[in-house]
Amino acid sequence: MFSKATEYALRATIHIAKKSSKNNKLGLEEIATAIDSPQSFTAKILQMLTKNNKIISSARGPNGGFFISEKARKLPVRAILEAMSEDDVLEKCVLGLSQCSETKPCPMHSQYKSIKQQLINLFENKTIQYLAEEMTDGITFISNKKMI
Amino acid sequence: MFSKATEYALRATIHIAKKSSKNNKLGLEEIATAIDSPQSFTAKILQMLTKNNKIISSARGPNGGFFISEKARKLPVRAILEAMSEDDVLEKCVLGLSQCSETKPCPMHSQYKSIKQQLINLFENKTIQYLAEEMTDGITFISNKKMI
DNA sequence: ATAATTAAGGACAAATATATCCGTAATTTA
DNA sequence: TAAATTACGGATATATTTGTCCTTAATTAT
Numbered sequence: 001m002f003s004k005a006t007e008y009a010l011r012a013t014i015h016i017a018k019k020s021s022k023n024n025k026l027g028l029e030e031i032a033t034a035i036d037s038p039q040s041f042t043a044k045i046l047q048m049l050t051k052n053n054k055i056i057s058s059a060r061g062p063n064g065g066f067f068i069s070e071k072a073r074k075l076p077v078r079a080i081l082e083a084m085s086e087d088d089v090l091e092k093c094v095l096g097l098s099q100c101s102e103t104k105p106c107p108m109h110s111q112y113k114s115i116k117q118q119l120i121n122l123f124e125n126k127t128i129q130y131l132a133e134e135m136t137d138g139i140t141f142i143s144n145k146k147m148i
Numbered sequence: 149m150f151s152k153a154t155e156y157a158l159r160a161t162i163h164i165a166k167k168s169s170k171n172n173k174l175g176l177e178e179i180a181t182a183i184d185s186p187q188s189f190t191a192k193i194l195q196m197l198t199k200n201n202k203i204i205s206s207a208r209g210p211n212g213g214f215f216i217s218e219k220a221r222k223l224p225v226r227a228i229l230e231a232m233s234e235d236d237v238l239e240k241c242v243l244g245l246s247q248c249s250e251t252k253p254c255p256m257h258s259q260y261k262s263i264k265q266q267l268i269n270l271f272e273n274k275t276i277q278y279l280a281e282e283m284t285d286g287i288t289f290i291s292n293k294k295m296i
Numbered sequence: 297a298t299a300a301t302t303a304a305g306g307a308c309a310a311a312t313a314t315a316t317c318c319g320t321a322a323t324t325t326a
Numbered sequence: 327t328a329a330a331t332t333a334c335g336g337a338t339a340t341a342t343t344t345g346t347c348c349t350t351a352a353t354t355a356t
Binding site: 025028043044046047050059060061064065066 | 331333
């Protein structure tokens with residue numbers, strides 16, 4: 001559904017929201033290991049998410065790293081997709097028709113309509129913080145290795 | 149959601165199901181024009197769909213072209229995804245975690261679960277013929293140009 | 297038989313996504 | 327101030343997707 005870049009972005013953000021705080025920033029290496037993603041590529045993605053402090057924040061130097069503000073925690077998950085320029089996936093026609101709409105539907109439109117709306121609702125109504133909290137029950141995971 | 153190749157495959161198949169018959173085969177040029185896709189690339193995709201007559205059938209020579217059997221019309225839309233080796237999109241974890249499951253869920257799993265199931269149902273329960281029939285009402289379209 | 301038509305299929309080209317590497321800048325600690 | 331740490335950002339490499347081109351094979355009509 002999403003590109004690898006966006007998958008890593010979602011996982012990284014959730015991980016940072018769960019594990020970091022203002023005085024406990026997470027380094028690139030820790031993050032890439034935790035979410036099981038290629039380190040250098042993850043660095044690029046974290047940069048995108050950091051642009052204008054939109055999703056996550058960063059600090060250089062010793063004890064530097066990535067963290068997330070209280071304000072950003074309240075952002076809808078869709079904000080991550082937007083930062084990755086991939087939120088159009090949510091609205092997109094299944095057949096890839098740019099003009100597909102209610103008045104000019106593709107043959108899948110009426111059947112897909114409600115699924116699409118639920119997808120949009122999911123990404124717009126659930127916040128980054130919500131997903132981080134889903135991780136606190138000890139059952140839910142973000143890597144293919146068990147969380148500790 | 150799907151690759152361009154799969155989008156073209158879906159559109160081409162629906163178009164062929166709507167317009168072709170055993171004695172009215174459709175040529176590559178006609179199809180590519182109708183679904184607004186690059187011709188040569190579409191040729192490759194039609195070849196994939198034709199392999200073993202799985203989705204569509206073809207005939208060479210004058211009055212040759214592509215058509216679809218009555219049997220193939222009854223296939224679920226998912227069969228097109230399978231022919232394009234892209235049906236895993238339906239089952240895939242939103243975060244791209246290979247081990248995400250009911251017993252080892254990612255933080256989005258419980259929220260996405262029912263959406264995923266509806267997606268699977270859509271592609272498994274609706275047939276190619278069904279989508280072709282959706283096109284017969286004069287309102288539904290398959291290209292970004294109005295059907296005639 | 298020959299010519300015309302049309303899909304099949306291989307080779308290649310271009311664009312995009314994924315990924316790595318390395319020097320630089322900022323910050324902290326000693 | 328010097329050294330260590332960590333993110334930033336540019337350049338480059340690799341893989342995949344998307345797309346084109348051309349020759350061949352099959353079929354039909356003349």
